[in-house]
Amino acid sequence: VQMQLPGAPAVAPSVKRGGAAQPNVKELLERQQALSARLEAHLREVRAKAARKVGVTNASDNAGQSAEEEKEDLSKLKAELRATRVEVTQLGRKARFEDVIGLDRAKEAIREAILWPAMANPGLFSGVRSGPKGLLLYGPPGCGKTMLARAAAVELEEDASFFHVRPGDVMSKFYGESQRRVQALEEVVREAAPAVVFLDEVDSLLGSRDAGGVAEHHRSTTNALLAWMDGFGTGEERIFFLGATNRAEAIDEAALRRFGEAVEVGSPSLEARIALVRHLLSKAKQDGHRAELSDQDLQVVGDKMNGFSLADVDRMVRKAFLQVLRELPDLRGVGPADVPPVTLKHFQSAMDASSGTSALREMLRRRADTRSSL
CATH class of the missing domain: 1.20.5 (Single alpha-helices involved in coiled-coils or other helix-helix interfaces)
Known part of the structure; x- marks a missing residue:
C-alpha cells in the first residue's frame, strides 16, 4: 500500500528484484x-x-519587508522600549539618598559619577575631572543595589532621564532580534539624553562570551551592548551606564573594562543595621505606630541581625510590628492608639521565627555554588 502526502511528489512504484520490492x-x-x-x-x-x-519581527524576515513596513516595526519597537524609562511618579516609595542607610562608598561613587555631572555644570566634569562612563554595583541579593539606582532616579528627576533595563527588555529567542532591540534602545536613550541606563541583572545581559554553551545570538547581543557602551554612535550625548549584579564573576571581561569602576554593595555593618532600624522606627512613628526601644535594646537587635541584608532588616522591623497584633484577642474595633508599642521582645520573637528565611538563603547559596562548579 502506498500513501501520498499532500504537496509531496508522487513516489514511483517500487521495483521488484528477486521477488522483493526495492525502493526507488x-x-x-x-x-x-x-x-x-x-x-x-x-x-x-x-x-x-x-x-x-x-509586536516585533524576526530579523531574518526583514528582507521581505518594504521600507515603510520596516520603519513601522522599528517605531513599534521603540515605543515598547520607551517603557523602560522610569518616571519618578511611578516610584511608589520615593526614597532619596538620605533614606539609604549605610552604603556610603557606593553613594559617593554614584554622586560623583552621575549626580554631580548631571545636576551641576557639566563643563566642570571634563578633561582631568571626567569620570568613568559606567559604574558597576555588585554584591549579594537584598543589600541595596536596586534601591540605590531608584534613589539616583529620584535625585535626578528633572536633570536627566533614567532607564531601567532588565534582560527581558532586550533579550529575544529569535535570531537577530536582540541586536535590533539593542539598536532601538540606543536610539530611544539618545533621544532622551542626558540619560542614565541602569542595566539590572547585568550578568545575564553581558555574560562571559568564553563560557561553554553560550548561544551565538547571546554572544551577538553582548557584542552589540559592548559597542554601544564603547561610545560608537553616541556622539557627544551624555549617557552613563549603571549596572547591578549578584554574580560579578560571570560578567564578560570586556564589559568589566567598559564600566570603568566597580563598587561592592555588601551586607551592612553593625552600625548600619542599627541606623537602619532607628530610621525605620522613626518613619513608623510618623505613621502613628509606637515603639519603645532603648539604645541597649537597639544594640541587641543589631547584634542578632548579624549577616542580614538591608532587605532582611526591613522585613524584621515589619514583622516586629505585626508581632504586637498577635497579642490582641480581637482586632475588630481596635484603633492605632489601642495597639501596644513594639519592644525588644517583639523583635526577638520576629527574628526567632525567621529561621526559615536563613535556611532559604543557605539553600540558595548552596545551589549557586553547585551551578558555578558545573
Missing part, C-alpha cells in the same frame, strides 16, 4: 528534499507569526 532511491531522496523544504518554510512562517504577535 532517487525518488525517495527527492521526496525527502521536498518535505524538508516544506517543513523549513512552515517553521519560518510560525516564527514570523509568533514575532508579530508581540
Whole structure:
C-alpha cells in the first residue's frame, strides 16, 4: 500500500528484484528534499507569526519587508522600549539618598559619577575631572543595589532621564532580534539624553562570551551592548551606564573594562543595621505606630541581625510590628492608639521565627555554588 502526502511528489512504484520490492532511491531522496523544504518554510512562517504577535519581527524576515513596513516595526519597537524609562511618579516609595542607610562608598561613587555631572555644570566634569562612563554595583541579593539606582532616579528627576533595563527588555529567542532591540534602545536613550541606563541583572545581559554553551545570538547581543557602551554612535550625548549584579564573576571581561569602576554593595555593618532600624522606627512613628526601644535594646537587635541584608532588616522591623497584633484577642474595633508599642521582645520573637528565611538563603547559596562548579 502506498500513501501520498499532500504537496509531496508522487513516489514511483517500487521495483521488484528477486521477488522483493526495492525502493526507488532517487525518488525517495527527492521526496525527502521536498518535505524538508516544506517543513523549513512552515517553521519560518510560525516564527514570523509568533514575532508579530508581540509586536516585533524576526530579523531574518526583514528582507521581505518594504521600507515603510520596516520603519513601522522599528517605531513599534521603540515605543515598547520607551517603557523602560522610569518616571519618578511611578516610584511608589520615593526614597532619596538620605533614606539609604549605610552604603556610603557606593553613594559617593554614584554622586560623583552621575549626580554631580548631571545636576551641576557639566563643563566642570571634563578633561582631568571626567569620570568613568559606567559604574558597576555588585554584591549579594537584598543589600541595596536596586534601591540605590531608584534613589539616583529620584535625585535626578528633572536633570536627566533614567532607564531601567532588565534582560527581558532586550533579550529575544529569535535570531537577530536582540541586536535590533539593542539598536532601538540606543536610539530611544539618545533621544532622551542626558540619560542614565541602569542595566539590572547585568550578568545575564553581558555574560562571559568564553563560557561553554553560550548561544551565538547571546554572544551577538553582548557584542552589540559592548559597542554601544564603547561610545560608537553616541556622539557627544551624555549617557552613563549603571549596572547591578549578584554574580560579578560571570560578567564578560570586556564589559568589566567598559564600566570603568566597580563598587561592592555588601551586607551592612553593625552600625548600619542599627541606623537602619532607628530610621525605620522613626518613619513608623510618623505613621502613628509606637515603639519603645532603648539604645541597649537597639544594640541587641543589631547584634542578632548579624549577616542580614538591608532587605532582611526591613522585613524584621515589619514583622516586629505585626508581632504586637498577635497579642490582641480581637482586632475588630481596635484603633492605632489601642495597639501596644513594639519592644525588644517583639523583635526577638520576629527574628526567632525567621529561621526559615536563613535556611532559604543557605539553600540558595548552596545551589549557586553547585551551578558555578558545573
